Amino acid sequence: MRIPRRLLATLAATVLFSPLAFSQAFPNKPIKAVVPFAPGSATDQIGRAFAAEMVKVLGQPIVVDNKPGVNGMLGAAEVAKAAPDGYTILIGTNSTNAALKFLQKTLPYDQDTAFAPVGYMGSVPLIVGINNDVPAKTLKEFVDMAKAKPGQVTFASASTSQLVSSEMLSSMAGVKMTNVPYKSGPAAMTDLIGGQVNMFTADFAVMLPQVKGGKVRGLAVTSSKRSAAIPELPTVNEALGLKDYELIAYFAVFAPAGTPPDVIAKLNQAVNAAANSKEVQDKFAAIGFAVEPGTPEALAQRGRLETAKWGKAIKDAKIEPQ
Template sequence: MRHGFRSFALFSMAALASSAAFAQAYPSKPIKAIVPFAAGSATDQIGRAFAAKMSETLGQTIVVENKPGVNGMLGADAVAKATPDGYTILFGTNSTNAALKSLMKSLPYDQDTAFAPIGYMGSVPLIVTVNNDVPAKTLKEFVALAKAKPGHVTFASASTSQLVSAGVLASMAGIEMTNVPYKSGPAAMTDLIGGQVMMFSADFAVTVPQIKGGKIRGLAVTSTKRSPVVPDIPTVNEALG
């Protein structure tokens, strides 16, 4: 049985610009790149690496600014409302450019028309992790624990990707969990390590250092194949059978 888990994708977007904006030599001044999630998140780390290469290629400074909040909506809104001249870009994800439209009652910008796509930067799978004190060594054991105590198991989420990932697990496994929302992945990870929450499905940038440091336990990756970074952790499909 295959399960509908997905990784999160990263895109570079700009406020929708007219052709007149590029009539002159571009870029003639520094470009602001907004990361709609906190420092230390996967989006931040990948975005900064991309910005450095972009700066080298264009011969112009790229100023990276973190503007986290509301699952990336605040940062995306800042870019949507920026002057459409190509000098403010968004390092967006499927949260900011797809999921928010379905998960929020309303958005302060039109997700379908506010941005012009520049490029697709890649996708990053998530890892289902638990606090070391959670009595589950495998994903099946975690599901059994959640079934035994409906609503007792708590999970952290700091983005729509993380929220949807946990929701898919709950739906597929027939379990009920309680969501604890956070403003950033690093903040959620701090509480997972401390035992304030039991489970967190998050990107490699946040989870792998803690797994390898023995501070948390990785149960499954959401990719279709095992990752060479953590080869001992099975995929969700493997783990659930």
């Protein structure tokens, strides 16, 4: 039996343009990964390393696009309004996907519903560092100095982690310090080295090389346990005799809400392959980066817990939304 050419063409078009065919073809063009922080930041370094490994699974280039500003809000907003097709993804953090709604009076998107979780990348602790000319050798000595000069001691911040960690430290230690905001972590580090600010609490990617190089003085780590990357530094809890101080920055991939589940699954496969790769693990082991591959559902659950945790931390530190 012969099938008319017109019918064959119709059947071919139906298969070619069906949703199934589209999803099977993903990805068939470059993907844009929005990093909501400046080049050189920890988010940028980790995002680029993951992107390089994800390409091996996806078979398409991933173009990293830095969109810094407002603690990551500008970059996150761009992804929130992007087409939900998997071709625009967010290298998100605790800032963009947990804390921002407590730090901003209004957001241009609903933080809880604007994104589809894709995959968890990992986490890093932070280091409390001070300018070398500050006359304090330990965190307790620095806190005592701040107590003697209420409001005169300054700290830099360019992200939610940096701001909240410092304000938490101030609140729990019973001191008053003045925040000096920056647009990027590297810019804040430049001013810490130059003495324009006294203290900066930043992730290992930004802080550890400067501590190791003797350009700034590391005082403590923000995790609940000492880091193998720099075991000589005590935790904040050890240094100040506290019990409940802990703040760790994390990184994860998100897509716009409404992205098809099969596209999410393909992206998740690529994220997990990157997290498990020797290249990524070796590259960031020295900065205390702990990978933790998992499912989109696991990331969604983690997101709910982290949002509650950061909300409490911001409230306890008495940080007012801007």
